[in-house]
Amino acid sequence: MALPKYTETRYRVWHYSYIIICTAVFFFLIAPLFVIIPLSFNAEQYIHFSDGMLALQPEAFSLRWYEDMVYGTKNPWGIAARNSIYYAFFATIGATVLGTVAALGLSSRYMPYKQLIMSVLISPMIIPLIISGSAIFFSLAKLGLAATFPGIVIAHIILGTPFVVITVTATLSGFDDSITRAASSLGSTPTNTFFKITLPLITPGIISGALFAFVTSFDEIVVILFVAGGDRNLTTIPLQMWTGLREQLSPTIMAVATCLIVLSTLILIVTELLRRRSERIRGISAQ
Amino acid sequence: MSAEIRTSDGELLSVKLRKVERRRRTTAFLLAAPLLFFIVFAYVIPIFQMLGRSVDNVQMNEFLGNTHNVMQEWDGTEMPGEDVTSTFFYELKGLVAEKNHGKIATRLNYEKGGFTSLIKKTARKLNDFDENGNFLDQFIDTHKKWGDIEYWLALKRGTDAYHFRKYLTTFDYEQKFDGSIERIPEKKRINVTLWLRTIFVAAGVTFCCFLLAYPISHLLSVLPTRYSNLLMICVLLPFWTSLLVRTSSWMVLLQKQGVLNDTLVSLGIVADEGRLELMYNMTGTFIAMTQILLPFMVLPLYSVMKTIPPSLMRAATSMGATPFLAFRKIYFPLTYAGISAGSILVFVLSIGYYITPALVGGAKGTLISNRIAYHMQQSLDWSLATAMAAVLLVAVLIVYWLYNKIVGIDNMRLG
Numbered sequence: 165m166a167l168p169k170y171t172e173t174r175y176r177v178w179h180y181s182y183i184i185i186c187t188a189v190f191f192f193l194i195a196p197l198f199v200i201i202p203l204s205f206n207a208e209q210y211i212h213f214s215d216g217m218l219a220l221q222p223e224a225f226s227l228r229w230y231e232d233m234v235y236g237t238k239n240p241w242g243i244a245a246r247n248s249i250y251y252a253f254f255a256t257i258g259a260t261v262l263g264t265v266a267a268l269g270l271s272s273r274y275m276p277y278k279q280l281i282m283s284v285l286i287s288p289m290i291i292p293l294i295i296s297g298s299a300i301f302f303s304l305a306k307l308g309l310a311a312t313f314p315g316i317v318i319a320h321i322i323l324g325t326p327f328v329v330i331t332v333t334a335t336l337s338g339f340d341d342s343i344t345r346a347a348s349s350l351g352s353t354p355t356n357t358f359f360k361i362t363l364p365l366i367t368p369g370i371i372s373g374a375l376f377a378f379v380t381s382f383d384e385i386v387v388i389l390f391v392a393g394g395d396r397n398l399t400t401i402p403l404q405m406w407t408g409l410r411e412q413l414s415p416t417i418m419a420v421a422t423c424l425i426v427l428s429t430l431i432l433i434v435t436e437l438l439r440r441r442s443e444r445i446r447g448i449s450a451q
Numbered sequence: 452m453s454a455e456i457r458t459s460d461g462e463l464l465s466v467k468l469r470k471v472e473r474r475r476r477t478t479a480f481l482l483a484a485p486l487l488f489f490i491v492f493a494y495v496i497p498i499f500q501m502l503g504r505s506v507d508n509v510q511m512n513e514f515l516g517n518t519h520n521v522m523q524e525w526d527g528t529e530m531p532g533e534d535v536t537s538t539f540f541y542e543l544k545g546l547v548a549e550k551n552h553g554k555i556a557t558r559l560n561y562e563k564g565g566f567t568s569l570i571k572k573t574a575r576k577l578n579d580f581d582e583n584g585n586f587l588d589q590f591i592d593t594h595k596k597w598g599d600i601e602y603w604l605a606l607k608r609g610t611d612a613y614h615f616r617k618y619l620t621t622f623d624y625e626q627k628f629d630g631s632i633e634r635i636p637e638k639k640r641i642n643v644t645l646w647l648r649t650i651f652v653a654a655g656v657t658f659c660c661f662l663l664a665y666p667i668s669h670l671l672s673v674l675p676t677r678y679s680n681l682l683m684i685c686v687l688l689p690f691w692t693s694l695l696v697r698t699s700s701w702m703v704l705l706q707k708q709g710v711l712n713d714t715l716v717s718l719g720i721v722a723d724e725g726r727l728e729l730m731y732n733m734t735g736t737f738i739a740m741t742q743i744l745l746p747f748m749v750l751p752l753y754s755v756m757k758t759i760p761p762s763l764m765r766a767a768t769s770m771g772a773t774p775f776l777a778f779r780k781i782y783f784p785l786t787y788a789g790i791s792a793g794s795i796l797v798f799v800l801s802i803g804y805y806i807t808p809a810l811v812g813g814a815k816g817t818l819i820s821n822r823i824a825y826h827m828q829q830s831l832d833w834s835l836a837t838a839m840a841a842v843l844l845v846a847v848l849i850v851y852w853l854y855n856k857i858v859g860i861d862n863m864r865l866g
Contacts, residue, residue, distance in 0.1 A: 200703065265483075287490070295501075303496075410810070
């Protein structure tokens with residue numbers, strides 16, 4: 165980004181102010197997340213940087229809020245974490261299978277009413293969650309599934325499928341049909357071709373869709389507010405955070421939030437690796 | 452006439468081709484069918500059923516069906532006759548026996564305030580009624596409100612099987628008992644304020660996201676991949692982080708005793724007594740939503756800008772355009788697709804935002820979604836909640852349709 169020597173002063177000024185603006189925006193994006201991490205190690209009960217912390221005195225830091233998160237009895241973070249993982253696990257499987265199969269159909273040139281069907285399938289992502297939440301709640305209540313494990317999983321499958329459909333269709337849109345035709349011309353059955361040729365090529369897309377579905381379920385708060393119906397045994401991490409945040413910001417929430425930031429960092433790394441792998445096997449140079 | 456072309460098994464080629472095509476269409480549809488049926492039955496139909504609640508009053512109509520039928524003859528200019536009051540007496544008595552009078556009290560209270568206590572008091576005294584006496588007088592004796600004709604009018608229209616009055620309430624209008632439609636008293640108007648605020652916040656957040664996203668998307672698209680991948684983390688990490696984590700970080704920052712205020716005080720910019728009110732108002736909602744939705748603007752913009760060859764700008768400047776003119780005439784128009792994709796996405800997401808306004812917005816910064824949630828969960832006026840939801844849904848679907856027209860769902864990309 166170095167400027168050539170002959171650049172006029174006003175463009176120089178403009179260039180540096182552009183860099184400053186960009187830095188500020190990146191800072192605005194990322195800084196709020198990093199405020200939480202040091203605060204979760206606070207030895208005091210208040211959520212602010214104590215003088216000791218600013219002076220980097222070791223006694224101003226502690227792990228007591230992490231202890232409270234794991235062993236504390238007031239908030240059932242353990243149950244919440246277990247539930248969140250269970251819901252997300254089953255919702256991911258459901259959403260990925262349904263979404264991938266649908267995406268295979270939607271990517272076909274012969275798919276009838278493609279636009280219309282696509283709009284319907286994507287709608288859970290577009291329609292405000294408050295509407296989705298109450299509608300799903302009413303229908304689950306009618307079936308006697310409100311505030312039950314299967315009910316919550318169904319709700320999360322609904323919310324997760326659009327992401328799988330979008331990512332897998334996007335992967336398939338760059339798919340070279342001549343590869344499968346080559347396979348069939350060499351005597352491969354359609355099933356064999358699918359499992360040996362198509363599936364390995366679109367796996368990165370499926371995994372990234374599955375990750376989206378997982379995160380959607382894992383972070384989901386609005387629909388679960390309706391569907392869980394205040395049952396403590398069905399609670400999830402976001403639900404516990406929501407209740408906690410409405411009462412009072414506690415350092416324990418900061419500890420949970422820090423764990424979630426670590427988790428999202430892991431997810432980010434996985435998606436980045438997937439993207440590179442996908443570019444490599446599809447012959448797009450990643451430089 | 453041209454010779455008919457046949458395949459090796461003797462069938463007409465055109466017929467055979469059509470068959471193959473039909474089979475492929477069926478296969479494609481069958482693949483999409485499981486999810487389509489799942490979404491339609493578990494999601495689309497429930498939404499319509501729920502929205503039906505905004506006009507549905509069938510239960511009331513069943514509870515007080517006879518009264519409703521008799522009342523159709525009554526024109527409402529003077530107190531109802533004995534046919535109405537006696538029918539109502541017997542029907543109410545039946546409802547009290549089945550312990551259903553609480554439900555009608557709640558519903559009628561939406562038509563006219565004071566009905567809850569009125570029905571409850573009357574229900575207790577129904578056994579004291581003399582079935583040979585004048586019913587209207589006895590009703591008035593149990594509670595003087597029965598002497599007010601408006602309660603009878605409310606009973607009449609409150610037992611219609613369907614009504615659209617909740618849609619008037621959604622926009623702070625009401626239907627008077629004489630049928631005229633008027634705005635409700637100024638003190639009670641809240642919904643229009645919330646609608647306007649929601650649109651204002653959604654448009655404002657979209658515009659701010661655009662202003663902030665444009666320079667950084669440009670930077671990301673021109674930097675060498677090595678650096679841009681690194682900077683992309685700043686966009687993607689918040690994108691993958693839990694919404695509640697990001698909202699709580701804004702609460703930590705914006706509180707009165709929060710990090711931002713602490714910093715300003717210690718720097719001496721703000722006096723300790725004059726700490727800024729950054730949270731529990733519109734400012735908080737606005738700042739937090741902008742940061743949370745910014746990645747949704749950056750990603751589409753970046754993917755469009757990435758495809759613009761840098762040689763275009765060089766060509767423009769080499770032909771004498773100033774960098775500013777080249778940007779305005781060449782670069783900016785080429786990014787329209789990204790701008791519209793990002794803007795529509797951010798707008799549609801912010802118009803239905805619920806969690807962040809509820810936590811950061813306080814009373815002054817809540818949006819229409821919070822009002823819907825309030826009616827769903829606290830006031831339990833489900834007809835009003837669903838009427839508001841229907842209006843919100845229509846608004847969102849219009850934007851969704853626009854998105855489809857301009858950008859195309861097929862071009863939606865994530866991450």
